Amino acid sequence: MNRRRIVFLFNLLQDVNVIRPMALLAREMNVDVLFLCSHKFAPRDKQKIWVPALQKLAAECGASITEYESPFAAYRLLQDGCGAIVTASESNLPAHTETHDVFRAAPSGYTRVTLQHGYECIGFLQNREHDLAHGRNVRFAADILAAWAPADRLTSMAWSERDKVFTTGPGLLLQQPTGRARSAEGMVCENLHSVRLSASGDLRQGFMADFGHFCTHLAARNETVYLRPHPGGQFLMRNDIAPPTNARMDTRPIYEVDLGAFAYGVSAPSSVLLDMVLAGLPTAVWADPEGVMDIGNYEGLTVIRRPRDWLAFHRDVRLRPAMILTRQRQFTTQLAMPLDADHVRRRFVELLMLASHRFDTPAAPSRIGGSTC
Known part of the structure; x- marks a missing residue:
């Protein structure tokens, strides 16, 4: 047998x-x-x-x-x-x-x-x-x-x-670490290798320019942010692109990352957005200002398209987190998962x-x- x-x-x-x-x-x-x-x-x-x-x-x-x-x-x-x-x-x-x-x-x-x-x-x-x-x-x-x-x-x-x-x-629900006290730092995820940012035109420079502007704003406040590369793409690392000095690289497998400990999360369209939402993290999806990239599957989440939107989201995380989390609960309800x-x-x-x-x-x-x- x-x-x-x-x-x-x-x-x-x-x-x-x-x-x-x-x-x-x-x-x-x-x-x-x-x-x-x-x-x-x-x-x-x-x-x-x-x-x-x-x-x-x-x-x-x-x-x-x-x-x-x-x-x-x-x-x-x-x-x-x-x-x-x-x-x-x-x-x-x-x-x-x-x-x-x-x-x-x-x-x-x-x-x-x-x-x-x-x-x-x-x-x-x-x-x-x-x-x-x-x-x-x-x-x-x-x-x-x-x-x-x-x-x-x-x-x-x-x-x-x-x-x-x-x-x-x-399956990500089976491997979420236990949350600890939330820090003041946020996490930004890059998936610049994805066809999401290239099939309708090269949108990668726009994402990095916006992120750089956001980091400059944080540096003026003596704040840092975590930058997480996609586990397969690792675009910045493979292309030897140095992140802003106040951006800390986090290359750990996602199952070792306690997402619930961060203050907020930002990413271009990617599954990590759902990871962050399900971890109870105030979350925003980045999209290009011209609306070329399709973000229809994330309708209901906070959208940031321009540098001022990053700053407004950062402000709302501090002042109105309940508003963001309510919107996210409505988003997950409509998924029927x-x-x-x-x-x-x-x-x-x-x-x-x-x-x-x-x-x-x-x-x-x-x-x-x-x-x-």
């Missing part, structure tokens, strides 16, 4: 953040846990942050890490087992080839699970810049698509994929049990029927 296991595939650096909550749940189940890592993962880790983070996670889960160089190599590693294969970045787009092809080649004894890896996620919920860069014909090799919201809210998902949806809610941490945890546990064949259910994908587990 084949060994029952749960296999996690890692390819992009941000996969560690997304997969981590499920991997920690898997260690509680009576199955083997295996990490398969594409040969491109380590070379992407220029700052030497994510390979150690992956090794630490493997140690916590009692998992081994094996690198694979091709779908055939991965198939050979998988063929003596059955259960579930889980990954965070999988689709028919070129950036996801290393996981997509493994899913296509996987032995039939495995149920393949793709996690929604962000709020605005390719093939789940896209924006105009995603559409321009990648089109709207995204497909998955997965049997189950673990989504943050019900299928009718996933406006970019192809109709042929919707029957695969299993609504979990966002499961946002209760205990409920989300139960959904992820149920997903793991279903995918790893721990119990029979009529909802199980048809491939499970051929399992020899």
Whole structure:
């Protein structure tokens, strides 16, 4: 009889953040846990942050890490087992080839699970810049698509994929650190590598100019701010761009960051905005002054477009935080996502049990029927 296991595939650096909550749940189940890592993962880790983070996670889960160089190599590693294969970045787009092809080649004894890896996620919920860069014909090799919201809210998902949806809610709710006393410092997040800031024109200089103006204002008040790069993009670091002197770089994995301890948060459109909102942080989304960039999926949050808007938001955080937080509660209500941490945890546990064949259910994908587990 084949060994029952749960296999996690890692390819992009941000996969560690997304997969981590499920991997920690898997260690509680009576199955083997295996990490398969594409040969491109380590070379992407220029700052030497994510390979150690992956090794630490493997140690916590009692998992081994094996690198694979091709779908055939991965198939050979998988063929003596059955259960579930889980990954965070999988689709028919070129950036996801290393996981997509493994899913296509996987032995039939495995149920393949793709996690929604962000709020605005390719093939789940896209924006105009995603559409321009990648089109709207995204497909998955997965049997189950673990989504943050019900299928009718996933406006970019192809109709042929919707029957695969299993609504979990966002996994980030499973790894929020306990809040401590809030400081006076805020956090600004950059995702300058994203097509969000390039597909409709180069908006990166505008973001950095606004941020520089804001830092000058803070410096006059003898204040500092934290600057957080995107875990995968790390645009400033990779392009050797020095931040303002009163901006402190924070490169820690998001699950090590106590967002609730900051005074406020600002970011261009990115999933970290939802992280901040759910942590109870007064949050603003940056957009270009001309309104070129699509921010429709964040409608309801505070928007800052010009340097004076940054200053007004900074003032309101001090004087009217309740106004901002009320607006954010209305925003999360309209998302129709499961946002209760205990409920989300139960959904992820149920997903793991279903995918790893721990119990029979009529909802199980048809491939499970051929399992020899």
